[in-house]
Amino acid sequence: MTGCSSANARPTITVYNWGDYIDESVLQDFEKKYDIKVVYDTYATNEDMYVKLKSGGGDYDVVIPSDYMIKRMITENMLQKLNTANIPNLSYIEKRFRGLPYDPGDEYSVPYMWGTVGIIYNKKMVSDTVDSWKILWNKKYSKQILMQDSQRDCIGITLKMLGYSMNTRKTEELDAAKKALIEQKPLVLAYVVDEVKDKMIAGEAALAVVWSGDGIYMERENPDLQYVIPKEGTNEWVDAMVIPSTSKHQKEAEMFINYMCEPDIAFKNADYIGYASPHSEVMKMLDPKLVNDRSAYPTEDDLKNSEFFEYLGDYVKVYDKMWTEIKAE
Amino acid sequence: MVGLKLLKRSYTFIIFFFLYAPIAVLIVFSFNDSKSRGNWAGFTTKWYSQLFHDQQILKSLYYTIAIALISSVFATVIGTAAAIGIHNMKRLMRKVVMNLTYLPVVNADIVTGISLMLLFIFIRIKLGFLSLLLAHITFNLPYVILSVLPKLRQLDRNVYEAALDLGATPLYAYFKVILPELMPGVITGLLLAFTLSLDDFVISFFTTGSGVTNLSITIYSMARRGINPQINALSTIMFVTVLVLLILVNYRMSRDARVTRDRKEKNKNAQDYLLQKA
Numbered sequence: 247m248t249g250c251s252s253a254n255a256r257p258t259i260t261v262y263n264w265g266d267y268i269d270e271s272v273l274q275d276f277e278k279k280y281d282i283k284v285v286y287d288t289y290a291t292n293e294d295m296y297v298k299l300k301s302g303g304g305d306y307d308v309v310i311p312s313d314y315m316i317k318r319m320i321t322e323n324m325l326q327k328l329n330t331a332n333i334p335n336l337s338y339i340e341k342r343f344r345g346l347p348y349d350p351g352d353e354y355s356v357p358y359m360w361g362t363v364g365i366i367y368n369k370k371m372v373s374d375t376v377d378s379w380k381i382l383w384n385k386k387y388s389k390q391i392l393m394q395d396s397q398r399d400c401i402g403i404t405l406k407m408l409g410y411s412m413n414t415r416k417t418e419e420l421d422a423a424k425k426a427l428i429e430q431k432p433l434v435l436a437y438v439v440d441e442v443k444d445k446m447i448a449g450e451a452a453l454a455v456v457w458s459g460d461g462i463y464m465e466r467e468n469p470d471l472q473y474v475i476p477k478e479g480t481n482e483w484v485d486a487m488v489i490p491s492t493s494k495h496q497k498e499a500e501m502f503i504n505y506m507c508e509p510d511i512a513f514k515n516a517d518y519i520g521y522a523s524p525h526s527e528v529m530k531m532l533d534p535k536l537v538n539d540r541s542a543y544p545t546e547d548d549l550k551n552s553e554f555f556e557y558l559g560d561y562v563k564v565y566d567k568m569w570t571e572i573k574a575e
Numbered sequence: 576m577v578g579l580k581l582l583k584r585s586y587t588f589i590i591f592f593f594l595y596a597p598i599a600v601l602i603v604f605s606f607n608d609s610k611s612r613g614n615w616a617g618f619t620t621k622w623y624s625q626l627f628h629d630q631q632i633l634k635s636l637y638y639t640i641a642i643a644l645i646s647s648v649f650a651t652v653i654g655t656a657a658a659i660g661i662h663n664m665k666r667l668m669r670k671v672v673m674n675l676t677y678l679p680v681v682n683a684d685i686v687t688g689i690s691l692m693l694l695f696i697f698i699r700i701k702l703g704f705l706s707l708l709l710a711h712i713t714f715n716l717p718y719v720i721l722s723v724l725p726k727l728r729q730l731d732r733n734v735y736e737a738a739l740d741l742g743a744t745p746l747y748a749y750f751k752v753i754l755p756e757l758m759p760g761v762i763t764g765l766l767l768a769f770t771l772s773l774d775d776f777v778i779s780f781f782t783t784g785s786g787v788t789n790l791s792i793t794i795y796s797m798a799r800r801g802i803n804p805q806i807n808a809l810s811t812i813m814f815v816t817v818l819v820l821l822i823l824v825n826y827r828m829s830r831d832a833r834v835t836r837d838r839k840e841k842n843k844n845a846q847d848y849l850l851q852k853a
Binding site for chain 2: 270286301439449463
């Protein structure tokens with residue numbers, strides 16, 4: 247890839263995103279409107295994307311990672327500061343998504359989609375009120391509970407249940423969480439990844455820990471299912487658009503990010519993906535039933551005890567060891 | 576014993592059922608009017624029609640097949656030549672080269688993938704179609720060599736020398752005498768390389784870029800969001816295509832088998848005659 251556009255060559259930007267995480271027609275619309283070619287690549291996890299970028303293997307202009315990964319990339323000088331003058335549509339991003347912990351100055355990222363982690367349960371199979379993480383430790387639902395096969399999600403919600411921070415580094419707190427998860431193991435049907443959706447829809451389990459986006463989808467597919475955010479609080483996550491420092495097309499990348507924040511474009515994406523959008527106009531354009539559904543769009547009050555995952559740096563080894571011990575027990 | 580016979584047959588059936596049941600489920604749910612495997616929402620062919628408009632999936636399909644075809648052909652040509660060379664090496668040299676050949680087979684894909692990526696970055700090849708092709712040829716080579724080498728060991732050296740005696744140039748002798756003998760190994764190597772290439776995710780992910788992607792990468796990238804049923808539709812089409820091809824090939828092969836058997840008889844008789852005369 248050579249430098250920026252010359253008089254006759256059409257500039258090209260490369261966008262790197264999660265799989266199936268965009269309405270593809272917006273790419274073609276962007277190409278037509280701005281005469282900039284868009285090359286689109288996908289990745290499966292933040293870590294895969296990080297390895298590619300870190301080793302210099304990717305020449306990407308716009309990437310859409312998750313919050314903790316953005317924090318890591320900022321710390322390691324992998325991102326460029328945005329020239330917000332080129333992104334006027336930033337004003338559409340709701341105030342509560344500005345100045346988030348991973349990018350306090352809003353200097354490097356623009357939120358794209360957001361969500362939470364919560365419990366989805368089958369109303370026909372669960373007789374108790376579901377408003378606390380503690381229900382996942384209730385012996386009445388033995389072998390009907392599905393947990394995420396994800397280290398930070400499992401340990402995180404356990405810490406929340408015990409009243410601690412999900413980013414804690416205090417050994418007593420982590421030991422308590424470890425003990426709780428090992429106690430829970432006999433009650434867990436399985437530790438799953440995306441199989442959780444099909445299993446819950448098919449009624450194979452009563453309770454599961456899922457992301458809000460999946461929760462909305464599951465509620466639609468099976469009306470017996472209900473997604474809730476427990477009162478102890480949960481993980482709030484945001485995926486945001488960033489520009490790697492290796493990009494040679496900053497201006498075009500910023501045009502793309504600005505374009506993605508146009509109300510009708512942001513709406514197209516939110517509608518296709520089905521996750522919650524941080525865009526104020528989109529919330530007005532969506533089906534009011536969806537926007538008022540506190541599973542999809544929890545209020546700030548619902549989220550008062552919630553936290554973002556922090557990038558743990560080297561401390562993640564402690565969490566790794568803990569998770570290995572829990573799984574091996 | 577009737578019981579034993581029944582057990583034997585049902586055992587085979589169970590194995591095949593175990594292997595093909597997931598594919599059957601895949602095909603059935605490609606017609607499901609819902610993204611979920613959990614409920615059947617009615618029959619539809621919308622995933623098939625949507626498939627033909629999905630740029631990302633069609634692009635991946637194109638690159639997958641292109642890379643698989645080109646890399647397997649190159650790997651087969653290079654691999655066959657390599658196998659012949661290795662076969663004619665002295666003992667120590669051959670052991671060394673064979674150990675090197677085994678490395679990509681034994682290594683975890685991620686090691687091969689990342690090391691190739693670092694190599695391409697180091698020699699400044701931009702990650703894209705070329706780097707992906709080179710990576711695929713690289714990891715396919717050992718499998719071709721390992722398929723052709725046994726055939727070389729089974730080769731009767733005398734036939735080659737007989738051809739030379741009869742006035743053939745080495746190249747002519749190679750194409751007319753040796754290669755036909757090696758053919759089963761070469762074809763096996765080619766098919767193995769093609770299959771491995773179609774299937775590969777890890778090495779491809781780390782050695783590609785610039786929008787060049789294959790089906791494995793596209794499908795894995797959907798892991799977080801759930802697999803789009805368009806993939807079910809595509810897989811069904813691919814499965815049916817391969818099935819039809821295999822049936823055709825099998826039919827032709829069983830027809831040719833009889834012809835080959837007769838030819839081998841004749842060759843053997845000719846060899847015996849020559850040896851008698853010597």
